Amino acid sequence: MKFTKKALLIAMFYTATVPAMAASVDVYGRADISVQLSDEGDGQFTEIKSNASRIGFKGTHELSQDLEVVYKAEFEVDMDGDSSDVFKGRNQYIGLRGLFGEVLLGKNDTMLKQSQGKVDIFSDHNGDIKHLWVGENRLSNTLSYKSPKFNGLQLGLTYMAEDELDGDDAYSMAVFYGDKNLKKSKFYAAVAFDSDVAGKSKDGAVSGHFDTMRATVSSKVAGITLGLMVQNQEEIETGKEMNGVMVSAKYSLDNITFKGQFQGADHKDGDNRNGITAGIDYKLAKSTKLYVFYTSFDLDTGNDEDYLAAGIQYKF
Template sequence: MNKKLIALAVAGAVAAPAVMAENSVTLYGQARVGLEQIKANSTDTAASISKTRVADWTSRLGFKGQEELGGGMKAVWQVEQAVKLDDGTSGTFASRNSFIGLAGGFGAVKLGRHDTPYKLTGDLTSGMVGSADINGAKGLMHRADRRADNAVWYESPSMGGFTASVMYATAENKEPANATDKAIDTSLWSANAVFKGNMFEGGIGYVHHEDAGLDFVGIKESTVNGTTVKQRVGADVKADAFIGFAAVKFGPAKITTALEHTEEKRPAAGANSSFKRKRDSWMLGATYDIGAVQLRAAYVEARKLKSASFETTDDTGAKQFMIGAGYAFSKRTEAMAFFTKIDNQKNAAFDFDTNSLGVKAGQDPQAFGVGLRHKF
């Protein structure tokens, strides 16, 4: 009897890895929280900002898995959500990259909610987190960042270090704002091509948004030749963004540079005046490893608007710099510190993309932060 039990136990132990390989589920995530001291100078339209805060730096919790289907094909899925460890006001379930798809030697086809290929083109943060992260719609770089809803996309396999992807997001919620307005089309498409090698990384990305301006929010009123002009932001605005990056590694050092070009345009329609605007941004970042310590620095500049509309383009640029360091206790746990400052010209209101302050034009926010990150 004992011999039979031992034989069954051995058989089960041998079979278990095979079962797990065919159908696996993984719990994963990242806890990132810091203590920040924030300041922003006063302007004619806003009070000074000065506060200390415990800030969540995009913590997340996810589940992912796969099932082997045979013939080299497998089903893949992921459900990921933001978790706010500072105050518990987390978003909805599946608020981050969440999808289901099929993968194999051909690459992968997926459906769901996900970062656009444009957003995934290049890690330009140089290890910065929290208020020091330069990427995002409110920041100075990667300003066309979106996590697209109702999307379908293709990811190629790696071919000698080269990968490519293309995405289309449908306008599933295309509805008029009211009985007289035109429906806003929220569709987009995006693509990228990236190379990753031992010493060099580089890539290009593109995204096109229907009815999704990058700088205007809500209703904008302006006076043109004594007449008040109202613009309903979003309707008929076509936005295009291009980004390219290159990174070189040599020894313990890594240098990254990137260029971004954004364009927005809309024809005149009813009470809405036409406009066409462009902006260029660039960044330079570096990291240097000394044992368990990584030194980090980055500089980014958003140049002034170029506009063929009534709006002012003078003094609409901004600059941001960051310095920081990380200390790796292990592969999973790291302590971090940084200092960053945004220098807005008088008609610019760039903000921290993570935990933004709501600064007014001309305000110059700055932050010092220390915190911890743990991956699991």
């Protein structure tokens, strides 16, 4: 009898725990706040700034040996109190992953945005490439597909539904090669294209619907991580074009990382805009770093901008 009871308890425990073991839920986030001296053309002012701080929930649930559900719900958190909206939606989707690759439905970064990998080393700060270029889009009403990797190559497609009677479909496509973190491959490369995707640059120079081509490559040379990105964008209605280039470099010495980045935007109507950023990170732990940076934008037809910042970033 005792053996039967023990066997029954073990069976009940196993039955109760198998679904939980098959599913995973990770809570993650990042707090990033800086104090900075900013000059956007009308004089200097100080500010405490939350730099895309976020919290999210993600996970998988195995349905069979070769099929699983994947999901994510991520929110930007206003940690400096400037906005009336404490939370703002970031990537939020659900989908399936299997031998066919991965299909996601919801709000997500376009393939062109994802193609940048880790080359934009001042992403989410003032030197982010979205300041001068279009293409850094996180769009709603999307269907995203990524193929399995074949000898390091992977294909990606984002379809954006028109969502209304008079709307237009749009597409974002990319081919990826290698590991963007440069841990599993010696270099990373991607070529991406947006077709009729709505967007704007943060500096306000351009907005509308764009056809955009972007090529990205990064590698390590003598311990220095180097990145190169080139872009051509054309606003469909006006035909106005821009050719851009961005180069980045970073070098780590013990707990210190030295970083630098240049970005240019050459508009064919004669408007040249460029920005340069230099910074230093100091790692306190795997989860935490202190940083300083200086960003300067030279804008032909707009006010020049300068930012000097010091901040802390914590990941969990």
